Amino acid sequence: MTARLPLAATRAPGSASEEDQGRRLAGLLLELARCINPEVAATLPSRLEDDPRLEALRGVLLEREQVALARLQRKFDDPRELADAVGAVLPAAFALAAAQDERLGQVIAPTVERAAQASIQKNPGTMVDILYPVMGPAIRKAIAETLEGTLQSINQAVKHSLSWRGLKWRIEAWRSGSSFADVVLRHTAVFRVEHLFLIHRKTGLLLAHVAREDATTRDPQLVSAMLSAIQDFVRDSFDESAGGGTSGRSIDSLRLGDLLLWCEEGPSAFLAAVIHGNPPAMVRTRLGETLATVHDQWRTALEAFDGDTAPFDEAGPLLRPCLLSQGAEAHRKVSPLLWAVPLALLVALGYWLAQRIAEGRRVDSYVAALQDQPGIVVTGAERRDGKWLVSGLRDPLAAQPEELLAQAHLDPARIMGRWEPYQALHPAIVLKRLQATLDPPATVSLTQDASGIRASGSAPQQWVDKARAFMLTLPAGAPKVDLSALKDVQDPDYIRLRDAIQAQLIHFDFSVPRPAADQESKLDAVAADMRELVKVARALGFPVKVTIVGHADATGKDTSNLALSVGRAEVVRSMLRARGVDPAVLAVRGAGPLEPLRPGASEDELSMNRRVSFGVSTGD
């Protein structure tokens, strides 16, 4: 401006000489240089005084600017006025600078920090007052959550402190150095996080959703929008401090029976977890941490979110670890080996019981078998000192109780018997007794029938006689023994020898007690037969008796004849004795003339009657 005006002024007259014009122009340029550069002003003297017109011109042309400049100068010089002026534009200047880039913030941050520090040092109360409305609710919320967690812990602790499990947990707490309540919670919290919805706060749109494979849900997009709407609804309806914005309190949890919905709020998004069961506070901490990570990683994407969820595809893997769960731990941790111990005990106990019952049954069947035996009466069977004692009455001829043990599969070492002997009248036992006592020959068979005992077959007369005698000794009421069917039979040897002996006759001369001289061979033969007879009788076990009968003829007196006949018998006896016949079986009898062989009186007949005959009989 100052440069152009003088030029214009010079052009206006239009008649000045070229040289004068050049000089003026040079002077003007020099003045201009002085104005611009202070160094030039110092070295070059002002040329204004050379041309006073210039000064006048300036005074005329720049009067208003000079006034304005003076005013500005005053403002700069007076600190109060300068402060006023800067104060008026400072907010706008800050706003503009902040909009351009972040340098302003970086520059003033240290100063602000120092100022805040100084302020707090000077009067801490002020800062507390300032922060209280902000921090108060946050602190209250934190305390409330902590208290809730603690209460839950206490509840669990009280519930479990007196049980056996409680004792185990107390030991675990002592060993691990954590609190008992924590240990209790760790073991008892049974829960499953089934769904996680990451929801954009402002729009209620679903950013990411993860769920367990087996969890079912309706359309997650709809669910997340509805959750968001309900959050808004509750906030609007009950929280007057919210003011309709995204700030303010929100629903922390909703419970529907076993189902729990936990919401963790962040500045741009919230995380909703659908949980089954009773989760510990640790789960909420985990949700909070995860949400913070989401905000950290997707800060710009969250702020610029316009419905495109593609940037949040990576959030799924981040959320998935939050699908925490815990089953009833006590059941999970039992090793199969631990089960084996009670199982083995149970099996052993079962085996022992089964054995005991089976043994009891076997003893019962053993006793029943004993009762069926004739001649045995069981009066008791009891367990004593781990063994069985079976007691009762037993006929000595009855079966051996021990023989029945094997049938009942019983260990003889475990069964003791105590038997009182008695005599049984059971037909079977009576039969046995008969057989034991009478020793019947093989030809005799004794059988038991409905009416008693029946003997059949054949037996020697003497055995039959013995049997009959024995019957008389049986007590009254004993079974009847029928011997009527027995046939009397004799031993053929006995019969032969008896007949042979009885056929022999020893002859005598008249009135001589000694046998005739020719009778020696006869005597030898009869003695041999008698010896054999005794042997046979002894072998068969019956007594035998040979009666030597002396005879006389009818001549002479009867008394002398009787003496003669006895004498003849005695002589023969001694002769037989001399020939080796046992004298114990020999008996003598004198018949005199009373048993003649021939009734006649001729010499031949008389001679025939002078004889000794033999009679053989069994029995005593």
Add this chain to the structure above:
Amino acid sequence: MLQKKICLLGAFGVGKTSLVRRFVDTIFSDAYLTTVGVKIDKKLVTVGTEQMALILWDIAGEDEVSAVRVSYLRGAAGYLLVVDGTRPETLDTAVSIQSRIGAEIGGVPFVVLLNKADLQEDWAIPMERIQVLEAAGWVFRRTSAKTGFGVEETFQELAARLAR
């Protein structure tokens, strides 16, 4: 997938809920409208090659006593204003809602649905009013909840506008 929050607004009895019922997926009953004041539906539309999920916030109707909960509008990418073509006062309500929404969430795309288009003989909204509003930037579409006329197209059109 692209998702957009769309609000469905209008006076009581203009047929908002029945208008969309046949065209959307939902898991919530109408009872939510009277309890929570909003019911969420979903409409899948294809824009170009991409699918877009319109999350419809069917917000309970408004009258003299109950105003729309403003917090439900937050974050909406667009909205549908429903007017009963046989009741001119519902257009007044729509105008009032529109002015309040404009203040609350700014200028997002919206379409005004003139519902009950099937009741031609009862039609009571003068053409001039519509023209005036159209001049102010309003977009009108005639629809019928009864016949389904115009509904699908409106969703399609709104989605196309949001995708741009």
